[in-house]
Amino acid sequence: MKYQDINARTIDHWVHEGWQWGIPIDHATYLAAQQGQWSMVLTPTKAVPRDWFPTTFENLKVLGLAAGGGQQMPIFAALGARGTILDYSPAQLDSERMVARREKYEIEAIRGDMSQPLPFADNSFDLIFHPVSNVYIADVRPVWAECYRILKPGGRLLAGLDNGVNFLFADDDESQVKFSLPFDPLIHPEQMASLQASDSGVQFSHTLDEQIRGQLQAGFKLRDLYEDTNGEGFLHEHGVPTFWATWAEK
Structure with missing residues (x-):
């Protein structure tokens, strides 16, 4: 089985188990967004600054890239945007379609692998x-x-990025470094074994060169960025950032 298919199956399982990032917004949150009361996250805890978004959303064409789960795209719809979602997890796409039916807006939901x-x-x-x-x-x-x-x-490309620090640790207590970076389970069997033991799919660390320099090399202009933590745990308690968010522009 391709690692992408393993990840789709894993995330479907997480969604059915109540995964935080697979719980769709409720009706009250949708109504509040229509009244201008809304926020979105690209990383675990920090809301995306309002000035990262266009001044108007009416008829804005928005792609949620690997962003299924019914959390952000319904907000965009409530604000007047026209949404498309691409995700490889059928369960995450089902959540998007469910919210669209409930709130009576249209969304194009496509199952697709962003590595292609x-x-x-x-x-x-x-x-x-x-x-x-x-x-x-x-x-x-x-x-x-x-x-x-x-x-x-x-x-605009608004992206949430893992900076790789979380991949150093094998245990949830985050107190002892076990692995080196880059974390690539396709070439390191011990890393794959650790992921399998924790039902974590197949995950990879990526460097600043790949993530931010990669955006610049693709032609983007970097407009702004910020760091974020896991929101809980040993690293969070010690103020260690584990994520970036970037606003880049074509």
């Missing part, structure tokens, strides 16, 4: 919203090139 060329024409979208998810693919540079291709001139 994206199934969209050049200059298709005004904004791509990409929460932390590229830990589930081995090579992120082609993703940035595809995002650049499908964004319109002036379009």
